[in-house]
Amino acid sequence: MSSTAFQLEERIEKCRRILDDNPRSQIFAALGEAYRKKGDLERAYLITKQGLEIHPEYGPAHVVMAKIYIEKRLYQEAEKELEQAVRLDGKTRATEKLLAEVWLKKGELDRAQETLLRLRENGPPDEGISTLLNLAKNLKERPLVNPPQRVVQPAPLLNLANRFAALEESQFDRPAPVSDEDYHSWASVLDALKSFPLVQGALVIGLDGLVVENRTSGQTNPDLIGPLCLSIVETVSQNLPRIDFGKLGQLLIETATVKIWIWSLKAHYLMLWTNPDVNLGSLKMRISHISEQIAF
Known part of the structure; x- marks a missing residue:
């Protein structure tokens, strides 16, 4: 605890x-x-x-x-x-x-x-x-939720196999676009990460375990996730010197329903949880790019 x-x-x-x-x-x-x-x-x-x-x-x-x-x-x-x-x-x-x-x-x-x-x-x-x-x-x-409708011809139905293949191609295999935007607050960082396909939540935690900023669903309590993240990091960090693996950089936890990714930053921890099918390679590129752009 x-x-x-x-x-x-x-x-x-x-x-x-x-x-x-x-x-x-x-x-x-x-x-x-x-x-x-x-x-x-x-x-x-x-x-x-x-x-x-x-x-x-x-x-x-x-x-x-x-x-x-x-x-x-x-x-x-x-x-x-x-x-x-x-x-x-x-x-x-x-x-x-x-x-x-x-x-x-x-x-x-x-x-x-x-x-x-x-x-x-x-x-x-x-x-x-x-x-x-x-x-x-x-x-x-944000655009209007119900903008004026225009009459269009119904598109042909796409079978489920093709629909999943299209989703897989667009969300899993294609690297997410990156921009040269400067990130001036944790809010802007988390907004960018939360928009990544299949990322379900993101938060920044101080070294004391308190949540600094979060983008979570209503079913997820950041005040519980913060201490959980810190507890995991402390346990791993305390045991790493025993096997001479160096300083902790990242932690990836995979379960049947979610992937949890914890990044150790200068004075904070960045924690993401995602759908199991998330493209980790593209997500890592996004996080690395953003970390280089952080201006605070």
């Missing part, structure tokens, strides 16, 4: 002891947040909900509940919880940032972008705000 995961378990245990001694304690919000970070959303939800029944006017608990709803993709409910937190404790930088994230997910792009720009101009550098602004920009530039 990594130090981060251990600290999280230790915090959960301390909060539980306090709550067991005093069921009316407001520590329930910290316990709910700890379970959320662990990835146990159901337990986080139940604990926070029960605590709010006793302390409905406790603003921080409404913020925790909003985060849980965001991870559950219940954005309307998340917005209501944040509005309640603002009503109780006033606007804070944290609640405004979360509201902007909710508005982005709901498609209220102008409203979200206006708030994020104001937060960026009136506060310290925040990579999370930069990531959300990039997302807002990308969503605005």
